[in-house]
Amino acid sequence: MDSLRAARYPFLRGSAEFAEENGGDLHALVDSQSYASARSRGVERVESAIKDHIVSDVSLLQEYDRLMEVLSYPYARMLVSIIGDRFLLKRYALSEASRMNHLLQGDPGSVSAVAQELEVASSLDADGMISMHFTDYLRFSHVMKASEWKLINTDLRNGFVHLGADKFDRLLQNALQERIEKELPLNVPPEFRSALAVDVGRISLLLNETKKQLSPTGGEGMNPDCLPPCIKTILANAQNGMNLPHSARFALVSFLHALGLTYDQIIALFAQSPDFDESKSGYQIRHITGEDRGGEGYIPPECATMKTNGICFDPDATCERVKHPLSYYRIRSGNFRKKDGQ
Numbered sequence: 001m002d003s004l005r006a007a008r009y010p011f012l013r014g015s016a017e018f019a020e021e022n023g024g025d026l027h028a029l030v031d032s033q034s035y036a037s038a039r040s041r042g043v044e045r046v047e048s049a050i051k052d053h054i055v056s057d058v059s060l061l062q063e064y065d066r067l068m069e070v071l072s073y074p075y076a077r078m079l080v081s082i083i084g085d086r087f088l089l090k091r092y093a094l095s096e097a098s099r100m101n102h103l104l105q106g107d108p109g110s111v112s113a114v115a116q117e118l119e120v121a122s123s124l125d126a127d128g129m130i131s132m133h134f135t136d137y138l139r140f141s142h143v144m145k146a147s148e149w150k151l152i153n154t155d156l157r158n159g160f161v162h163l164g165a166d167k168f169d170r171l172l173q174n175a176l177q178e179r180i181e182k183e184l185p186l187n188v189p190p191e192f193r194s195a196l197a198v199d200v201g202r203i204s205l206l207l208n209e210t211k212k213q214l215s216p217t218g219g220e221g222m223n224p225d226c227l228p229p230c231i232k233t234i235l236a237n238a239q240n241g242m243n244l245p246h247s248a249r250f251a252l253v254s255f256l257h258a259l260g261l262t263y264d265q266i267i268a269l270f271a272q273s274p275d276f277d278e279s280k281s282g283y284q285i286r287h288i289t290g291e292d293r294g295g296e297g298y299i300p301p302e303c304a305t306m307k308t309n310g311i312c313f314d315p316d317a318t319c320e321r322v323k324h325p326l327s328y329y330r331i332r333s334g335n336f337r338k339k340d341g342q
Protein backbone atom coordinates (compact mmCIF):
# COMPACT_ATOMS: atom_id res chain seq x y z
CA MET A 1 0.00 0.00 0.00
CA ASP A 2 0.96 3.60 -0.65
CA SER A 3 2.76 4.74 2.53
CA LEU A 4 0.89 8.07 2.70
CA ARG A 5 -2.48 6.31 2.66
CA ALA A 6 -1.22 3.85 5.27
CA ALA A 7 -0.25 6.73 7.56
CA ARG A 8 -3.41 8.75 7.04
CA TYR A 9 -5.72 5.79 7.65
CA PRO A 10 -3.81 3.54 10.07
CA PHE A 11 -6.90 1.38 10.73
CA LEU A 12 -6.67 -0.10 7.20
CA ARG A 13 -5.46 -3.69 6.99
CA GLY A 14 -2.86 -2.54 4.46
CA SER A 15 -1.42 -0.12 7.04
CA ALA A 16 -0.60 -2.96 9.43
CA GLU A 17 1.06 -4.82 6.52
CA PHE A 18 3.05 -1.70 5.66
CA ALA A 19 4.30 -1.54 9.29
CA GLU A 20 5.24 -5.22 9.28
CA GLU A 21 7.09 -4.93 5.97
CA ASN A 22 9.12 -2.10 7.51
CA GLY A 23 10.09 -4.07 10.60
CA GLY A 24 7.54 -2.60 13.01
CA ASP A 25 6.46 -5.00 15.74
CA LEU A 26 4.58 -4.47 18.98
CA HIS A 27 7.38 -5.53 21.34
CA ALA A 28 9.78 -3.05 19.75
CA LEU A 29 7.04 -0.41 19.74
CA VAL A 30 6.64 -0.47 23.51
CA ASP A 31 10.29 -0.45 24.52
CA SER A 32 12.74 0.23 21.68
CA GLN A 33 14.38 3.65 21.47
CA SER A 34 13.90 3.50 17.68
CA TYR A 35 10.15 3.86 18.21
CA ALA A 36 10.16 6.70 20.74
CA SER A 37 8.58 9.03 18.13
CA ALA A 38 5.75 6.57 17.50
CA ARG A 39 5.09 6.37 21.25
CA SER A 40 5.04 10.13 21.74
CA ARG A 41 2.75 10.52 18.73
CA GLY A 42 0.52 7.79 20.26
CA VAL A 43 0.27 9.88 23.44
CA GLU A 44 -0.46 12.96 21.32
CA ARG A 45 -3.28 11.12 19.51
CA VAL A 46 -5.03 10.47 22.82
CA GLU A 47 -4.26 13.86 24.36
CA SER A 48 -5.60 15.75 21.35
CA ALA A 49 -8.70 13.54 21.44
CA ILE A 50 -9.33 14.57 25.06
CA LYS A 51 -8.62 18.26 24.48
CA ASP A 52 -9.88 18.92 20.93
CA HIS A 53 -12.25 16.03 20.02
CA ILE A 54 -10.09 15.30 16.95
CA VAL A 55 -6.71 13.63 16.54
CA SER A 56 -4.20 16.37 15.71
CA ASP A 57 -2.40 16.81 12.39
CA VAL A 58 1.22 15.88 11.89
CA SER A 59 3.72 16.13 9.05
CA LEU A 60 3.76 13.02 6.87
CA LEU A 61 6.34 14.16 4.31
CA GLN A 62 9.05 11.60 5.07
CA GLU A 63 8.74 7.82 4.89
CA TYR A 64 10.03 7.69 8.48
CA ASP A 65 7.19 10.00 9.65
CA ARG A 66 4.67 7.77 7.93
CA LEU A 67 5.93 4.61 9.61
CA MET A 68 5.87 6.34 13.03
CA GLU A 69 2.33 7.55 12.33
CA VAL A 70 1.10 4.05 11.51
CA LEU A 71 2.70 2.64 14.67
CA SER A 72 1.35 5.41 16.86
CA TYR A 73 -2.15 4.09 16.22
CA PRO A 74 -1.81 0.72 18.00
CA TYR A 75 0.11 2.51 20.76
CA ALA A 76 -2.77 4.97 21.29
CA ARG A 77 -5.26 2.09 21.32
CA MET A 78 -3.26 0.29 23.99
CA LEU A 79 -3.18 3.46 26.14
CA VAL A 80 -6.94 3.90 25.86
CA SER A 81 -7.51 0.21 26.60
CA ILE A 82 -5.34 0.20 29.73
CA ILE A 83 -7.05 3.30 31.15
CA GLY A 84 -10.36 1.54 30.46
CA ASP A 85 -12.55 4.62 30.91
CA ARG A 86 -15.77 4.69 28.87
CA PHE A 87 -15.74 8.45 28.43
CA LEU A 88 -12.18 8.31 27.07
CA LEU A 89 -12.93 5.36 24.84
CA LYS A 90 -15.88 7.12 23.24
CA ARG A 91 -14.07 10.39 22.83
CA TYR A 92 -11.03 8.67 21.34
CA ALA A 93 -13.20 6.75 18.85
CA LEU A 94 -14.95 9.97 17.85
CA SER A 95 -11.62 11.80 17.44
CA GLU A 96 -10.02 9.14 15.23
CA ALA A 97 -13.18 9.04 13.12
CA SER A 98 -13.33 12.86 12.85
CA ARG A 99 -9.73 12.95 11.72
CA MET A 100 -10.44 10.39 9.02
CA ASN A 101 -13.41 12.44 7.81
CA HIS A 102 -11.27 15.58 7.72
CA LEU A 103 -8.54 13.81 5.71
CA LEU A 104 -10.96 12.19 3.26
CA GLN A 105 -12.34 15.58 2.28
CA GLY A 106 -9.03 16.45 0.67
CA ASP A 107 -8.30 12.92 -0.51
CA PRO A 108 -11.27 11.57 -2.52
CA GLY A 109 -9.03 8.88 -4.05
CA SER A 110 -9.00 7.02 -0.71
CA VAL A 111 -12.77 7.02 -0.09
CA SER A 112 -13.49 3.70 -1.74
CA ALA A 113 -10.60 1.89 0.07
CA VAL A 114 -11.84 3.24 3.40
CA ALA A 115 -15.46 2.33 2.64
CA GLN A 116 -14.41 -1.19 1.70
CA GLU A 117 -12.40 -1.59 4.90
CA LEU A 118 -15.34 -0.38 6.99
CA GLU A 119 -17.75 -2.60 5.06
CA VAL A 120 -19.93 0.29 3.95
CA ALA A 121 -21.47 -1.03 0.73
CA SER A 122 -21.82 1.69 -1.92
CA SER A 123 -21.30 2.46 -5.60
CA LEU A 124 -21.12 5.47 -7.91
CA ASP A 125 -24.26 6.29 -9.88
CA ALA A 126 -24.43 7.73 -13.41
CA ASP A 127 -24.44 11.31 -12.04
CA GLY A 128 -21.28 10.78 -9.96
CA MET A 129 -23.29 10.60 -6.72
CA ILE A 130 -22.73 7.84 -4.20
CA SER A 131 -25.52 5.31 -4.02
CA MET A 132 -26.29 3.05 -1.04
CA HIS A 133 -29.10 0.65 -0.28
CA PHE A 134 -31.43 2.37 2.19
CA THR A 135 -30.79 -0.30 4.87
CA ASP A 136 -27.04 0.45 4.73
CA TYR A 137 -27.81 4.15 4.82
CA LEU A 138 -29.97 3.72 7.93
CA ARG A 139 -27.35 1.58 9.65
CA PHE A 140 -24.83 4.41 9.62
CA SER A 141 -27.14 7.45 9.73
CA HIS A 142 -29.49 6.50 12.59
CA VAL A 143 -27.36 8.42 15.10
CA MET A 144 -27.71 11.68 13.11
CA LYS A 145 -30.55 13.71 14.58
CA ALA A 146 -30.78 16.62 12.09
CA SER A 147 -33.80 16.38 9.78
CA GLU A 148 -31.65 16.38 6.61
CA TRP A 149 -30.52 12.84 7.55
CA LYS A 150 -34.03 11.42 7.83
CA LEU A 151 -34.73 8.91 5.07
CA ILE A 152 -37.77 10.90 3.98
CA ASN A 153 -35.52 13.89 3.19
CA THR A 154 -32.98 11.98 1.10
CA ASP A 155 -32.82 11.38 -2.64
CA LEU A 156 -34.32 7.86 -2.47
CA ARG A 157 -34.87 5.96 -5.72
CA ASN A 158 -35.79 2.25 -6.05
CA GLY A 159 -34.53 1.48 -2.56
CA PHE A 160 -31.22 3.32 -2.99
CA VAL A 161 -30.19 6.60 -1.37
CA HIS A 162 -28.09 8.89 -3.58
CA LEU A 163 -25.85 11.28 -1.69
CA GLY A 164 -22.89 13.62 -2.15
CA ALA A 165 -19.31 13.02 -1.03
CA ASP A 166 -19.56 15.17 2.13
CA LYS A 167 -22.47 13.20 3.49
CA PHE A 168 -20.92 9.89 2.55
CA ASP A 169 -17.69 10.84 4.35
CA ARG A 170 -19.80 11.64 7.41
CA LEU A 171 -21.34 8.16 7.29
CA LEU A 172 -17.86 6.66 7.04
CA GLN A 173 -16.99 8.64 10.15
CA ASN A 174 -19.90 6.99 11.99
CA ALA A 175 -18.80 3.58 10.71
CA LEU A 176 -15.23 4.02 11.96
CA GLN A 177 -16.37 5.40 15.30
CA GLU A 178 -18.68 2.41 15.78
CA ARG A 179 -15.90 0.01 14.84
CA ILE A 180 -13.36 1.48 17.26
CA GLU A 181 -15.92 1.50 20.08
CA LYS A 182 -16.58 -2.19 19.40
CA GLU A 183 -12.90 -3.15 19.21
CA LEU A 184 -11.76 -1.40 22.40
CA PRO A 185 -10.72 -2.08 25.08
CA LEU A 186 -8.04 -4.48 23.87
CA ASN A 187 -6.65 -7.13 26.15
CA VAL A 188 -3.18 -5.64 26.72
CA PRO A 189 -0.59 -8.12 28.10
CA PRO A 190 0.80 -7.32 31.60
CA GLU A 191 4.37 -6.70 30.36
CA PHE A 192 3.07 -4.03 27.98
CA ARG A 193 1.02 -2.46 30.76
CA SER A 194 4.09 -1.85 32.90
CA ALA A 195 6.06 -0.47 29.93
CA LEU A 196 3.24 2.01 29.24
CA ALA A 197 2.69 3.03 32.89
CA VAL A 198 4.23 6.51 32.63
CA ASP A 199 2.21 7.49 29.57
CA VAL A 200 -0.93 6.00 31.11
CA GLY A 201 -0.39 8.11 34.24
CA ARG A 202 0.08 11.28 32.21
CA ILE A 203 -3.08 10.76 30.17
CA SER A 204 -5.11 9.75 33.24
CA LEU A 205 -4.21 13.08 34.88
CA LEU A 206 -5.35 15.03 31.83
CA LEU A 207 -8.50 12.93 31.63
CA ASN A 208 -9.44 13.55 35.26
CA GLU A 209 -8.80 17.26 34.89
CA THR A 210 -10.95 17.42 31.76
CA LYS A 211 -13.79 15.48 33.34
CA LYS A 212 -13.75 17.84 36.30
CA GLN A 213 -14.04 20.84 34.00
CA LEU A 214 -16.90 19.23 32.09
CA SER A 215 -18.84 18.43 35.23
CA PRO A 216 -21.56 21.04 35.92
CA THR A 217 -20.19 21.27 39.46
CA GLY A 218 -16.56 21.65 38.33
CA GLY A 219 -15.88 18.55 40.43
CA GLU A 220 -16.70 20.50 43.58
CA GLY A 221 -19.79 18.59 44.72
CA MET A 222 -23.37 19.72 44.57
CA ASN A 223 -24.41 23.19 45.71
CA PRO A 224 -28.11 22.91 46.71
CA ASP A 225 -28.57 26.67 46.15
CA CYS A 226 -27.90 26.20 42.42
CA LEU A 227 -30.51 23.49 41.84
CA PRO A 228 -33.32 24.40 39.43
CA PRO A 229 -36.78 24.73 40.97
CA CYS A 230 -38.02 21.48 39.40
CA ILE A 231 -35.23 19.39 40.93
CA LYS A 232 -35.48 21.21 44.27
CA THR A 233 -39.19 20.37 44.45
CA ILE A 234 -38.77 16.74 43.41
CA LEU A 235 -35.93 16.26 45.89
CA ALA A 236 -37.94 17.83 48.71
CA ASN A 237 -40.90 15.60 47.86
CA ALA A 238 -38.67 12.51 47.90
CA GLN A 239 -37.19 13.50 51.25
CA ASN A 240 -40.69 14.06 52.69
CA GLY A 241 -41.62 10.50 51.81
CA MET A 242 -43.95 11.37 48.92
CA ASN A 243 -44.39 8.66 46.33
CA LEU A 244 -42.68 10.07 43.21
CA PRO A 245 -43.97 9.24 39.73
CA HIS A 246 -41.40 7.35 37.66
CA SER A 247 -40.68 10.40 35.46
CA ALA A 248 -39.79 12.52 38.54
CA ARG A 249 -37.59 9.85 40.09
CA PHE A 250 -35.84 9.36 36.77
CA ALA A 251 -35.31 13.13 36.30
CA LEU A 252 -33.94 13.51 39.81
CA VAL A 253 -31.52 10.58 39.79
CA SER A 254 -30.23 11.19 36.26
CA PHE A 255 -29.74 14.89 37.10
CA LEU A 256 -27.80 14.15 40.28
CA HIS A 257 -25.73 11.55 38.45
CA ALA A 258 -24.92 14.10 35.70
CA LEU A 259 -23.69 16.46 38.42
CA GLY A 260 -21.20 13.76 39.34
CA LEU A 261 -22.83 12.41 42.50
CA THR A 262 -21.95 8.81 43.23
CA TYR A 263 -24.41 6.04 44.06
CA ASP A 264 -23.68 6.48 47.79
CA GLN A 265 -24.24 10.24 47.63
CA ILE A 266 -27.55 9.83 45.80
CA ILE A 267 -28.77 7.11 48.13
CA ALA A 268 -27.85 9.34 51.11
CA LEU A 269 -30.26 12.01 49.80
CA PHE A 270 -33.06 9.46 49.42
CA ALA A 271 -32.30 8.00 52.85
CA GLN A 272 -33.76 11.13 54.47
CA SER A 273 -37.24 9.96 53.46
CA PRO A 274 -39.24 8.45 56.39
CA ASP A 275 -40.20 5.32 54.39
CA PHE A 276 -36.79 4.86 52.75
CA ASP A 277 -36.24 1.35 51.39
CA GLU A 278 -32.70 0.87 50.10
CA SER A 279 -33.43 -2.36 48.24
CA LYS A 280 -36.07 -0.59 46.11
CA SER A 281 -34.35 2.79 45.66
CA GLY A 282 -30.93 1.19 45.23
CA TYR A 283 -32.13 -0.94 42.33
CA GLN A 284 -33.62 2.06 40.52
CA ILE A 285 -30.59 4.27 41.15
CA ARG A 286 -28.21 1.59 39.89
CA HIS A 287 -30.27 1.23 36.76
CA ILE A 288 -30.62 4.95 35.99
CA THR A 289 -26.94 5.68 36.69
CA GLY A 290 -25.87 2.67 34.57
CA GLU A 291 -24.02 1.10 37.50
CA ASP A 292 -25.87 -2.21 37.07
CA ARG A 293 -24.51 -2.70 33.54
CA GLY A 294 -21.17 -0.88 33.63
CA GLY A 295 -22.54 1.86 31.38
CA GLU A 296 -22.71 5.61 31.54
CA GLY A 297 -26.27 6.00 32.72
CA TYR A 298 -29.16 7.92 31.25
CA ILE A 299 -29.02 11.58 30.25
CA PRO A 300 -31.37 13.78 32.33
CA PRO A 301 -34.44 15.06 30.48
CA GLU A 302 -34.54 18.55 29.00
CA CYS A 303 -37.05 21.20 30.06
CA ALA A 304 -39.48 20.41 27.23
CA THR A 305 -39.75 16.79 28.42
CA MET A 306 -40.06 17.89 32.06
CA LYS A 307 -42.95 20.15 31.02
CA THR A 308 -44.67 17.38 29.04
CA ASN A 309 -44.35 15.10 32.08
CA GLY A 310 -45.84 17.76 34.38
CA ILE A 311 -42.73 18.04 36.56
CA CYS A 312 -41.50 21.53 35.66
CA PHE A 313 -42.30 23.17 39.01
CA ASP A 314 -42.19 26.92 39.78
CA PRO A 315 -39.97 28.08 36.89
CA ASP A 316 -38.18 31.34 37.73
CA ALA A 317 -36.38 34.05 35.74
CA THR A 318 -33.28 31.89 35.13
CA CYS A 319 -35.54 29.22 33.59
CA GLU A 320 -36.36 31.61 30.78
CA ARG A 321 -32.71 31.41 29.66
CA VAL A 322 -32.37 27.63 29.59
CA LYS A 323 -33.60 24.58 27.77
CA HIS A 324 -32.13 22.07 30.20
CA PRO A 325 -32.06 21.87 34.00
CA LEU A 326 -28.29 21.26 33.84
CA SER A 327 -27.85 24.61 32.05
CA TYR A 328 -29.76 26.21 34.91
CA TYR A 329 -27.31 24.70 37.38
CA ARG A 330 -24.33 25.86 35.31
CA ILE A 331 -25.63 29.43 35.12
CA ARG A 332 -26.49 29.61 38.78
CA SER A 333 -23.20 28.11 39.93
CA GLY A 334 -21.36 30.64 37.73
CA ASN A 335 -23.42 33.45 39.28
CA PHE A 336 -22.78 32.22 42.79
CA ARG A 337 -19.03 32.04 42.24
CA LYS A 338 -18.98 35.59 40.91
CA LYS A 339 -21.09 36.80 43.83
CA ASP A 340 -18.79 35.10 46.32
CA GLY A 341 -15.78 36.63 44.54
CA GLN A 342 -14.22 33.18 43.93
Ligand code: SF4
Pocket residue numbers: 228229230231302303306307311312313314315316319320322323324325328
Ligand atom coordinates in the same frame (compact mmCIF):
# COMPACT_ATOMS: atom_id res chain seq x y z
S1 SF4 B 1 -37.89 25.44 33.12
FE1 SF4 B 1 -36.51 23.72 33.13
S2 SF4 B 1 -35.09 24.14 34.77
FE2 SF4 B 1 -36.80 25.49 35.09
S3 SF4 B 1 -38.12 24.41 36.49
FE3 SF4 B 1 -38.83 23.91 34.44
S4 SF4 B 1 -37.76 22.07 33.89
FE4 SF4 B 1 -36.72 22.92 35.64
